[in-house]
Amino acid sequence: MPALSETWDRASVLRSEYRGTLRNKFMPAKFLRSPIPYSRSRPSVGQGCTAGPPRVHDFRPGCRLASTRSFPICSRAEGDQLKLSPEQKSEINKARRLTALTRRPTVPALEAVLLKPFPVLDHGFVRVVDYMGDDAAIVQAARVTYGRGTKRISDDRGLIRYLMRHRHTTPFEMAEIKLHVKLPIFVARQWIRHRTANVNEISARYSILDDEFYIPAAGVLAEQSKSSRQGRGDALPSREATKVLQLLRRESTRSYDNYLTLLGVRKGKRTRQGIARELARISLTLNTYTQWYWKIDLNNLFKFLELRADAHAQYEIQAYANAIAKLVKLWTPLAHEAFTDYRQYSVQLSRQAATAISKMLRGEHVSQTDSGLSAKEWEDLLTSFGMSSDTKNSRA
Numbered sequence: 001m002p003a004l005s006e007t008w009d010r011a012s013v014l015r016s017e018y019r020g021t022l023r024n025k026f027m028p029a030k031f032l033r034s035p036i037p038y039s040r041s042r043p044s045v046g047q048g049c050t051a052g053p054p055r056v057h058d059f060r061p062g063c064r065l066a067s068t069r070s071f072p073i074c075s076r077a078e079g080d081q082l083k084l085s086p087e088q089k090s091e092i093n094k095a096r097r098l099t100a101l102t103r104r105p106t107v108p109a110l111e112a113v114l115l116k117p118f119p120v121l122d123h124g125f126v127r128v129v130d131y132m133g134d135d136a137a138i139v140q141a142a143r144v145t146y147g148r149g150t151k152r153i154s155d156d157r158g159l160i161r162y163l164m165r166h167r168h169t170t171p172f173e174m175a176e177i178k179l180h181v182k183l184p185i186f187v188a189r190q191w192i193r194h195r196t197a198n199v200n201e202i203s204a205r206y207s208i209l210d211d212e213f214y215i216p217a218a219g220v221l222a223e224q225s226k227s228s229r230q231g232r233g234d235a236l237p238s239r240e241a242t243k244v245l246q247l248l249r250r251e252s253t254r255s256y257d258n259y260l261t262l263l264g265v266r267k268g269k270r271t272r273q274g275i276a277r278e279l280a281r282i283s284l285t286l287n288t289y290t291q292w293y294w295k296i297d298l299n300n301l302f303k304f305l306e307l308r309a310d311a312h313a314q315y316e317i318q319a320y321a322n323a324i325a326k327l328v329k330l331w332t333p334l335a336h337e338a339f340t341d342y343r344q345y346s347v348q349l350s351r352q353a354a355t356a357i358s359k360m361l362r363g364e365h366v367s368q369t370d371s372g373l374s375a376k377e378w379e380d381l382l383t384s385f386g387m388s389s390d391t392k393n394s395r396a
């Protein structure tokens, strides 16, 4: 077996440090340019890549990743363009040009979008900073093999589906992903409840936050739902929506101006000492954007997606979850497929609901009252199977 040094001679591991220049005009340079460890870029050198769109099993050792094409991960419904400073764009482009040889498995489809920010909401984004493992790593762990674990794709697919179906979850923990996310603070509050991730957030004690606030698109403004305590009901009439948007913009801007005043900043210049950043930030609104690095294993990421990519989740966190789900599909297509089939779009039945469905299948009459289900559960059951309330009175 050749020594590692022979194989890795040309680009053992390209390491660099880039200085994370936050788009922040007021911060002293020594605070702005705190070094952020640069994560290894993935292999992209050599020959043997298959032509056409990258597939997960196309990996060849020493393969050059030619493609940096963009994938339709998310669209910016709110119409704004992703605002990255020239420095930030240059950092990303520089990092995306770096490549390294490795014996570790890589996924060409994810390599193609590595480090690239995908817009979410009006100023947010999600980008993959690093990852470990792929579909084959799940199979490898489940079989505890010496090699890559892969036999045939159809075998891998069958095994991954079996694992997902039977909630044999630990093999999915062998794959991990690290994301850089820019998100409004109120979304971060929901997101952070998913405790099985590693998080490092930008510090507003240390940095001055950007003047970027989430202002919803008029189309997603809605009344409080009448049927659910959490959730949105009917869309707001357009005149009402315009007033709401004006109010949100006015208040966000006013709060940010107060923030700068407390910091002693006027017209982009520090005019006096101001109060501590850790205190000044309390004047900011919850729609102010924050940023974090978020690392999670695939098993717990699926738990996040199950809850947050669900149609009942708050629209704003759903937008992030859907963007992440598209990245997961590029990364581990077989596991993602199994997740959508057995978790995301599956239906869980209580004992009473399963009995009611069995009776219906046998052609027996079932009503809500004798099913043992509450009115809400009954309604949910009928909705899950595409049955209307009328069915309840006739067949069910």
Ligand SMILES: Cc1cc2nc3c(=O)[nH]c(=O)nc-3n(C[C@H](O)[C@H](O)[C@H](O)COP(=O)(O)OP(=O)(O)OC[C@H]3O[C@@H](n4cnc5c(N)ncnc54)[C@H](O)[C@@H]3O)c2cc1C
Pocket: 193, 194, 195, 196, 197, 300, 303, 307
């Ligand atoms: C519709 C909805 C409404 C919600 N409303 C509220 C609310 O009103 N208030 C509120 O505070 N939160 C609320 N939450 C958050 C919710 O209670 C969970 O904290 C969140 O969904 C994270 O889920 P999780 O614990 O499965 O995820 P993670 O924290 O990522 O945990 C993943 C899994 O790891 C295991 N685990 C993690 N930590 C522990 C532990 N300490 N002990 C044992 N096992 C652990 C569990 O199996 C868990 O399922 C809401 C969530 C949803 C989806």
